[in-house]
Amino acid sequence: MRCPTAKGVQLVASAKRVKTSSSFHEVSMETTRLSREGLCPGFSRGRFHKRASDDPSGSVKETIEPQTTTVQKIIEGDVFKYYSDGEWKVSSSGKTVSIINPTTRKTQYKVQACRQEEVNKIVESAKQAQKSWAKTPLWKRAELLHKAAAILKEHKKTIAECLVKEIAKPAKDAVTEVVRSGDLVSYCAEEGVRVLGEGKFLVSDSFPGNERTKYCLTSKIPLGVVLAIPPFNYPVNLAVSKIAPALIAGNSLVLKPPTQGAVAALHMVHCFHLVGFPKGLISCVTGKGSEIGDFLTMHPGVNCISFTGGDTGIAISKKAGMIPLQMELGGKDACIILEDADLDLAASSIVKGGFSYSGQRCTAVKVVLVMESVADAIVKKINALVEKLTVGPPEDDCDITPVVTESSANFIEGLVMDAKLKGAKFCQIYKREGNLIWPLLLDNVRPDMRIAWEEPFGPVLPVIRINSVEEGIYHCNASNFGLQGCIFTKDINKAILISDAMETGTVQINSAPARGPDHFPFQGLKDSGIGSQGITNSINMMTKIKSTVINLPTPSYTMG
Numbered sequence: 001m002r003c004p005t006a007k008g009v010q011l012v013a014s015a016k017r018v019k020t021s022s023s024f025h026e027v028s029m030e031t032t033r034l035s036r037e038g039l040c041p042g043f044s045r046g047r048f049h050k051r052a053s054d055d056p057s058g059s060v061k062e063t064i065e066p067q068t069t070t071v072q073k074i075i076e077g078d079v080f081k082y083y084s085d086g087e088w089k090v091s092s093s094g095k096t097v098s099i100i101n102p103t104t105r106k107t108q109y110k111v112q113a114c115r116q117e118e119v120n121k122i123v124e125s126a127k128q129a130q131k132s133w134a135k136t137p138l139w140k141r142a143e144l145l146h147k148a149a150a151i152l153k154e155h156k157k158t159i160a161e162c163l164v165k166e167i168a169k170p171a172k173d174a175v176t177e178v179v180r181s182g183d184l185v186s187y188c189a190e191e192g193v194r195v196l197g198e199g200k201f202l203v204s205d206s207f208p209g210n211e212r213t214k215y216c217l218t219s220k221i222p223l224g225v226v227l228a229i230p231p232f233n234y235p236v237n238l239a240v241s242k243i244a245p246a247l248i249a250g251n252s253l254v255l256k257p258p259t260q261g262a263v264a265a266l267h268m269v270h271c272f273h274l275v276g277f278p279k280g281l282i283s284c285v286t287g288k289g290s291e292i293g294d295f296l297t298m299h300p301g302v303n304c305i306s307f308t309g310g311d312t313g314i315a316i317s318k319k320a321g322m323i324p325l326q327m328e329l330g331g332k333d334a335c336i337i338l339e340d341a342d343l344d345l346a347a348s349s350i351v352k353g354g355f356s357y358s359g360q361r362c363t364a365v366k367v368v369l370v371m372e373s374v375a376d377a378i379v380k381k382i383n384a385l386v387e388k389l390t391v392g393p394p395e396d397d398c399d400i401t402p403v404v405t406e407s408s409a410n411f412i413e414g415l416v417m418d419a420k421l422k423g424a425k426f427c428q429i430y431k432r433e434g435n436l437i438w439p440l441l442l443d444n445v446r447p448d449m450r451i452a453w454e455e456p457f458g459p460v461l462p463v464i465r466i467n468s469v470e471e472g473i474y475h476c477n478a479s480n481f482g483l484q485g486c487i488f489t490k491d492i493n494k495a496i497l498i499s500d501a502m503e504t505g506t507v508q509i510n511s512a513p514a515r516g517p518d519h520f521p522f523q524g525l526k527d528s529g530i531g532s533q534g535i536t537n538s539i540n541m542m543t544k545i546k547s548t549v550i551n552l553p554t555p556s557y558t559m560g
Ligand SMILES: NC(=O)C1=CN([C@@H]2O[C@H](COP(=O)(O)OP(=O)(O)OC[C@H]3O[C@@H](n4cnc5c(N)ncnc54)[C@H](OP(=O)(O)O)[C@@H]3O)[C@@H](O)[C@H]2O)C=CC1
Pocket: 229, 230, 231, 232, 233, 256, 257, 258, 259, 260, 287, 288, 289, 290, 292, 293, 294, 297, 308, 309, 310, 311, 312, 313, 316, 328, 329, 330, 331, 361, 362, 455, 457, 483, 524, 528
């Protein structure tokens, strides 16, 4: 079945209903790839919607809505719909936002530019849905998330194709992002039943002056409506890393995807839609962050914000009200190389860490601080590996692909030109075609150059030669960022001391910075963020402690 506006892929999903011993109905989606010729994202499918009822007992009353022949379209004409109250909708604004393909620099997709009234409706529905969702048994929430994970993985190719077109992510990495996201959702469901299944029990007589007359029981309760704002570089993975913890903890979730990556995110949301979560529990509002961002982040109905991105996060932190914030912002991750380092390992880690996805990762190696005595050797090794990097379109799975926007490419070029003017040594010829920038290592960078401090978010890596470890630590700590850092040395004692001295959320010893595995804590100091991510930390962050105190008329243990 072809979509009239076809430029892509269409999937057909058929649903089977299976009665299980637990009396819940399983929905098994079998997706069949029909056409790879167009980009039509409509999923023709049958499904059974299971809605949480408002039953005060809190159990999900399963309202089975067979829709065996329903064609659920997420596109109208050539514009993708937004998702509100369990339905795909066209904005009454009549306005759209174009998503520019970084490779072709032409409009690839269009999404709705949602209005403030539509945001109000979404937040109101999220508030209502959250009430019954919080009463849904934890094991049931986990079960639905496991289904979402499976459906997400089934749709990996469709979503990955959008990532290739919208953010020029190399084809293989795009698939990996979706699979990793499915794994994250499953792990979160598993972790949630453990973390949220436990509380504390305290007795009063451990505090001076108290008898054993009070028993305190604590549990974790949801916050309410969580607003998730991910960045362009992981529009799916950094969305589900917020969605899954929010949902397992009993919250509802409003997603504002990045403009570049919005369509991949809408497809991902559609996978959650297919699971049949209660109406309004998840929604997705599209539009430019600069236009609807403030309205969303300052909305009185929002009870928590989980944001990943750049300096915008600092502005949001200042404007948001008294609600919990999780902010993962920029980084200038330093790589300190000592004289005794395994230089082959260091060089390959630097190239992978600095140039994968063209350096557009907050955890990319963004400055190399190398001891002068081994600097020539490591630069030579890095250059040899840089030479092998393939440069070109993401469809060809090249290592270096066009950066996300023309303004980003211009910004990177500005840093390069500043370094040139101030005398940095160019290890390669600087080359740019459109948004495509060839990988570049800049040696002999000095602290007066912008590239020594600023985050290029592109395939340009500065090397600063240092004469002492202290000099390296000083440079690292003088940065306004404090996300991650790494040290290469064979001396583990020294590595630990340096790690303790580095003012960053994480230090990697003998490997490049990285967020994953996704259950590890992930946090930034200073301008790099507030709070900590990672599956367990995110679940905890999206809950609040509730205490119930049992007051006894007499101290316990007085009988008998
Ligand atoms: N620490 C981390 O984990 C990560 C940090 N980053 C950092 O993010 C930057 C690049 O990512 P990028 O996506 O461009 O970052 P931005 O901060 O520009 O955007 C991030 C998200 O915020 C939205 N947004 C923009 N303006 C507002 C606003 N006023 N209110 C609310 N939301 C808004 C964007 O939407 P829209 O696209 O519509 O503008 C997008 O969804 C780099 O500096 C990088 O270091 C990136 C990834 C991970």
